[in-house]
Each structure stands twice: as structure tokens, then as C-alpha cells.
Amino acid sequence: MSARIARGTVPRGRPKSKSAARGKQGRGARAHVDEGLRLPDAVRKLSWLLFLFMLAALALALASAFGLPQMAGRAIGEAAGNAGFQVNRYEIRGLDKMQRRRVDAIAETQLGTAMPLVDLDGTRAQLLRFGWVQDARVSRRLPDTLVVDIVERKPAAIWQHKSQLALIDRDGVLLEPVKLEAMPDLPLVIGPAANRHVTALNRLIRAAPHLKPMLAGASWIGERRWDLRFQSGEILSLPEGEVAARKALSFFARTDQASPLLGRGYVRFYMLVPGKLIVRISREPGSIVPVLAPEPAPDDSVDPSTTI
Secondary structure, rough: HHHHHHOOOOOOOOOOOHHHHHHHEEEEEEEEHHHHHHHOOOHHHHHHHHHHHHHHHHHHHHHHHOHHHHHHHHHHHHHHHHOOOOOOEEEEEOOOOHHHHHHHHHHHHHHHHEEOOOOOOHHHHHHHHOOOOOEEEEEOOOOEEEEEEEEEEEEEEEEEEEEEEEEEEOOOOEEEEEHHOOOOOOOOOEEEOOHHHHHHHHHHHHHHHHHHHHHEEEEEEEEOOEEEEEOOOOOEOOOOOHHHHHHHHHHHHHHHHOOOOOOOOOEEOOOOOOOEEEEOOOOOOOOOOOOOOOOOOOOOOOOOOOOO
């Protein structure tokens, strides 16, 4: 036994080289970097979902570009038609004044069409082109009926312009031409663009309701004011401006109620000058000069200096 062993010295292993130590440190650093770059599972799944969504959107866009959804829808509609679900009849409701043949011509275009393929919006749009039609609703009633509901406008006056007569509603919408011999018993409005002022005229007449039955017509003068013509032949010239015209008409109505002005032989009443009621009498031989009506009591809405 040698002296080295006797002293209890244990042989030491070979020391590791510097290159091996550096290799171990490098692997540890790469592992740490890989762990830092690794995405959580939830984020990874969301990324895949977004990718799949983009693919689906692209596929739908391509299908629409080639008309595939429309082709599929038409095929389904035609199959329903072959099974008996097609337009064989139609029903029209709500007509009163409007000529039925115009609505028939539009509804008949859908006969034989498969029920799912009926163009409801297009049919309604065609109906709304008629002046008489204020609103329309087109619907399907299975198995084979197209239902058309019409809401008609109500005629409120006759518009005369350039020797032409036409029915209009209270908003001035043209309904249809009328012949002189077939004129209904409605007020006559005369003048360019008079139809667009019918609503204002109706508001004006409400200021003197007892005169409305005696009104024969109204002329829109100079695009700014009204001349009212009564059934007894007189003409009342009102000032321009809705407020001024309403005050003048209210005063005229009160004066007529206190002592009748209409039917007394007057030809025209002028209320164009604020606070004045000027009358014109007939100059025909043998005509009688009417007795002037007394002035009614002053009112806050009218200048108290108003005279006749």
C-alpha cells in the first residue's frame, strides 16, 4: 500500500472542460428563450379561429361574385313553385276612385311566379308611382294568392293650369286629369304652382269656417297671395303672407256675419292695404249700389282703423 493511499487521499475526477460548461449554459439560455416565445393555448386557438373566419369570408365573397347564393335561392324557389306554391290569383283591396285596370296590369306580371320569388318590393314601388296611391302593401297568402292593399289619396280640389284641369289632394299631389263636363263639386285653385299651396289655403280657410261652403275657388296670384272667389260671384283679394291673410279673412268673416256682404251686388273686396276693406261695385248700366255694411266692433287681431 502506497503512502498516498494510506493517507486516505481519494482520487479526484477529471475536471470539466470550459467548452462543456459553455455548452450547458447555451442550452439553458435557448430553453429559456423558447419558453418565453411559446404562446398560451388560448391565444393560439384564437389565431386559428381568425384565420378560419377570414377563409370563410373569402369563400362567401367568391360565391357571391359568381352568383351562387342567388342561384341556390332561385333553385329553391322554383322547386316550391313546382310543388304548387306559385301565384295563380291575386286580390286587390282598398280601391275606390282609382281605375282598377292600372293595378291589374301590375299584379298580373306576377302570375305564374313561384311564391318565394315574387318581387314584393318591386311591385309596391310600381304602385307608388300612381298619384292616387298614398301607400301600398303587397304580401303573399299561401298557397297561391298575391294580396295587394291600397291606401288611396282623397281629392281635395281641382287645379287649373294652362287650360288643363286635374284632381289634387290636400297636399297638392296630382291624382288624375278631369274633364270640364265631369268636374266634381270641389274648390278650384288656379295659377302656376297653386297646387303646392293647397295645404296653406286649407289652413287659411279654417280661420273662417262659415265661409267655406260659399267658396267656389281660389287663385294664386303672383306666387305670393290668394284671391278667393265665392259662389255668389264676388272676389276677395287677400294680402300676402299667411298671418296677414288669416287676419284679413277673419275680419271679413265677422263683418259678413254682422251684416252680409256676399250676394249684395258687390263685385270685389280688396284687403291689400293693412287696416282697409275696399269694395268695388258693378259699373254695368242698371246695377244697384249696395248699402254698405256697418263696421264690426274692433278686435285685437285687426287694426281698429279698418274701414269699409
